[in-house]
Amino acid sequence: MSARGTPFILDRVLLTLACAGVAAVALGGFVNHAANRLADGVALPLWRAPPGDQALIAGALAAMVAASCLSREKPRALAAIGAAFALFFGCLVASAHFADRLAEGAKPAARTSLGAAFWILIALAALCALNAAQRGRLPFALRVAIGAGFAAGFAALAQAGVFAQLALAREFAVHRAEFMVQLWRHMALVGASVAIALAISIPLTVLALHRAHWRGLLFATLGVVQTIPSIALFGVLIAPLAALAGRFPLLGAWGVGGTGAAPAIIALTLYSLGPLVRIFVTGFNEVSADVKDAARGIGFDGRRLFFAVEFPLALPALISGLRVVAIQAIGLATVAALIGAGGLGVFVFQGIGQYALDLVLLGAIPIILMALAADLVFSAGLSAARGKR
Amino acid sequence: MIELDGVAKFFGPTVAVENVSLNVAAGDFCVLLGPSGCGKSTVLRMVNAMIAPDRGRIVIGGVDIATLDPIKLRRGVGYCIQSVGLFPHWTVERNIAAVPRLLGWSRPRIAARMAEVVAAMQIDKALLPRYPRELSGGQQQRIGVARALAADPDIILMDEPFAALDPISRAALQDEMRRLHEVSGKTFLFVTHDINEALRLATRIVVMNKGRVAQAGTPADILMRPVDEFVRGFLGRDELPLRLLDLVEIRDRIAPLSHRPSTTAIGGNATLRAALNMMLDHHVSRLAVADETGRIVGEIGLADIVAGGAPQ
Ligand SMILES: Nc1ncnc2c1ncn2[C@@H]1O[C@H](COP(=O)(O)OP(=O)(O)O)[C@@H](O)[C@H]1O
Ligand SMILES: [Mg+2]
Numbered sequence: 001m002s003a004r005g006t007p008f009i010l011d012r013v014l015l016t017l018a019c020a021g022v023a024a025v026a027l028g029g030f031v032n033h034a035a036n037r038l039a040d041g042v043a044l045p046l047w048r049a050p051p052g053d054q055a056l057i058a059g060a061l062a063a064m065v066a067a068s069c070l071s072r073e074k075p076r077a078l079a080a081i082g083a084a085f086a087l088f089f090g091c092l093v094a095s096a097h098f099a100d101r102l103a104e105g106a107k108p109a110a111r112t113s114l115g116a117a118f119w120i121l122i123a124l125a126a127l128c129a130l131n132a133a134q135r136g137r138l139p140f141a142l143r144v145a146i147g148a149g150f151a152a153g154f155a156a157l158a159q160a161g162v163f164a165q166l167a168l169a170r171e172f173a174v175h176r177a178e179f180m181v182q183l184w185r186h187m188a189l190v191g192a193s194v195a196i197a198l199a200i201s202i203p204l205t206v207l208a209l210h211r212a213h214w215r216g217l218l219f220a221t222l223g224v225v226q227t228i229p230s231i232a233l234f235g236v237l238i239a240p241l242a243a244l245a246g247r248f249p250l251l252g253a254w255g256v257g258g259t260g261a262a263p264a265i266i267a268l269t270l271y272s273l274g275p276l277v278r279i280f281v282t283g284f285n286e287v288s289a290d291v292k293d294a295a296r297g298i299g300f301d302g303r304r305l306f307f308a309v310e311f312p313l314a315l316p317a318l319i320s321g322l323r324v325v326a327i328q329a330i331g332l333a334t335v336a337a338l339i340g341a342g343g344l345g346v347f348v349f350q351g352i353g354q355y356a357l358d359l360v361l362l363g364a365i366p367i368i369l370m371a372l373a374a375d376l377v378f379s380a381g382l383s384a385a386r387g388k389r
Numbered sequence: 390m391i392e393l394d395g396v397a398k399f400f401g402p403t404v405a406v407e408n409v410s411l412n413v414a415a416g417d418f419c420v421l422l423g424p425s426g427c428g429k430s431t432v433l434r435m436v437n438a439m440i441a442p443d444r445g446r447i448v449i450g451g452v453d454i455a456t457l458d459p460i461k462l463r464r465g466v467g468y469c470i471q472s473v474g475l476f477p478h479w480t481v482e483r484n485i486a487a488v489p490r491l492l493g494w495s496r497p498r499i500a501a502r503m504a505e506v507v508a509a510m511q512i513d514k515a516l517l518p519r520y521p522r523e524l525s526g527g528q529q530q531r532i533g534v535a536r537a538l539a540a541d542p543d544i545i546l547m548d549e550p551f552a553a554l555d556p557i558s559r560a561a562l563q564d565e566m567r568r569l570h571e572v573s574g575k576t577f578l579f580v581t582h583d584i585n586e587a588l589r590l591a592t593r594i595v596v597m598n599k600g601r602v603a604q605a606g607t608p609a610d611i612l613m614r615p616v617d618e619f620v621r622g623f624l625g626r627d628e629l630p631l632r633l634l635d636l637v638e639i640r641d642r643i644a645p646l647s648h649r650p651s652t653t654a655i656g657g658n659a660t661l662r663a664a665l666n667m668m669l670d671h672h673v674s675r676l677a678v679a680d681e682t683g684r685i686v687g688e689i690g691l692a693d694i695v696a697g698g699a700p701q
Contacts, residue, residue: 296439297434297470
């Protein structure tokens with residue numbers, strides 16, 4: 001070993017990811033094949049997959065290692081993203097072909113679902129792309145374009161029916177109509193609760209900022225809500241809302257009741273309120289006192305001070321507050337399915353009930369993607385709000 | 390121009406300002422001088438109507454400011470503070486133009502005035518599209534002063550504007566303020582705790598202690614006749630006589646030419662400190678004194694410097 005170590009490897013993260021990929025392929029099953037939806041399957045490693053697909057994945061991992069040797073940051077980042085692309089689509093195509101081959105001559109009830117090695121390789125591809133985007137300081141528009149490239153490629157393959165024999169796709173095919181309904185419902189629950197929380201948080205923020213002695217009580221109350229487990233909070237709301245709907249039939253006619261969307265939106269709103277108010281108050285308090293003093297001293301009136309100085313300076317904090325609660329609500333809305341509010345949680349809990357893991361994934365994967373998309377959108381807003389200051 | 394009449398301000402149990410009366414004439418460079426916590430900033434903020442006095446009256450240009458709209462008053466007065474407080478989300482140019490924009494000036498009028506202010510404060514034009522974060526402390530305060538001057542106010546209030554700067558930036562900005570005062574004839578009310586800064590800038594000094602005026606007068610008055618131990622101590626008891634040398638010109642102490650005149654000459658408008666310096670430098674105890682044309686008109690000896698006597 002020379003004293004200079006390994007001079008050719010310039011991005012150790014890439015090398016580590018590639019090694020992890022090799023280990024995953026060597027040790028884990030790439031797909032699981034089972035006689036039917038409920039039976040335990042057998043794990044089949046990648047080297048039982050069609051040889052062309054194996055070569056594709058091996059090539060992608062090799063490209064990752066090769067990319068780590070490039071000396072300039074930008075080309076290395078682009079090469080790493082190319083490798084991530086190859087790995088991602090290599091895994092998708094390989095698993096689909098594998099499933100097609102296993103389906104030949106098997107009973108129609110037989111299922112091929114995705115194995116540990118598949119998921120690890122997909123995660124490695126994602127990490128590889130994220131790492132490259134960070135280290136290469138790729139501009140925001142390019143990051144969005146890359147994300148769109150992954151999404152478009154996936155959509156094209158799905159449209160072409162490539163995945164037809166995979167268990168996840170078969171669950172989707174069976175639940176297609178309901179999937180779209182619940183997807184929208186999930187977004188509606190999140191959107192409604194975040195919007196209501198935003199509307200309520202504005203007066204509460206004003207109260208906390210201008211009446212210091214109310215702030216402690218307000219934060220304490222909102223803090224207590226945060227500590228209640230979500231299922232308990234959903235449950236606690238059932239009785240009073242049911243009673244309310246009983247007393248006032250008109251409310252019941254509007255859809256307010258012990259179960260359904262009303263308690264879910266109320267609970268999600270309560271969860272969003274705490275972080276939102278706290279971050280908003282911090283954001284306004286962190287606007288420099290010197291800047292406010294100077295602004296007042298040269299003749300800004302209260303309204304202009306707020307709109308021209310305090311609000312724009314607090315805006316990044318306001319956006320990060322919304323980001324936190326939106327992502328939190330996307331996750332928590334899953335639980336809303338338990339009280340009949342619908343949303344993607346329906347598939348998760350059905351799947352758990354039926355011990356059908358692929359049905360769980362049909363709910364869980366879109367939830368994760370939705371959270372990532374929300375993160376991306378709010379990051380864009382944040383960098384726009386920060387500007388060049 | 391600015392009159393305070395029996396002004397007092399209390400913050401709960403704290404007496405910030407107590408029975409302060411003073412009169413700043415138009416064109417004065419008035420420096421409020423005193424230790425930290427003596428109420429200087431409170432006085433300045435009351436003049437800018439940011440705090441209402443609990444007792445007494447403040448009159449600007451013959452009008453009691455309690456009868457004015459405070460927002461209008463502040464837009465008509467220049468205001469500049471130690472921490473600068475530039476708007477971090479605006480370019481330097483937009484920062485400077487803040488008050489003219491508040492006043493609703495037309496674009497061409499703002500542009501014309503901006504050019505004047507940028508030239509007067511010797512601001513590098515390349516800084517105009519930049520953001521405050523990218524500027525040094527000295528550059529930021531230069532912009533802060535420019536912002537205070539932008540709407541061409543008659544009165545400029547400054548609260549320890551240069552206290553946080555390095556000595557070189559501070560000296561440069563002090564020179565700028567002197568020049569500005571001389572050419573513009575504006576009225577300055579300037580707060581500092583730094584005696585050297587006060588002597589360098591002031592035409593009038595108001596020494597404050599514990600919320601009260603300890604002494605007010607010209608720099609020479611105060612240096613020569615400190616009213617009490619506090620003022621004497623604050624001016625620097627040991628260096629007081631030496632500081633005085635800065636304020637007196639040689640022509641005020643000139644003596645008739647003796648029969649054996651010195652061969653070393655100095656201008657009559659130089660200060661006594663310069664004369665003493667030259668004596669030490671040339672190892673002599675007498676200097677010939679020349680007028681503006683270079684003609685020898687008299688002489689000055691060590692005894693004349695030491696003798697003392699009021700400057701004019
Ligand atoms: N907003 C305020 N609330 C309470 N006390 C204050 C406030 N502003 C000033 N003070 C007090 O008033 C006194 C004078 O303060 P200040 O005018 O800032 O002094 P200086 O500018 O001379 O250092 C100090 O004791 C200070 O603590
Ligand atoms: Mg002060």
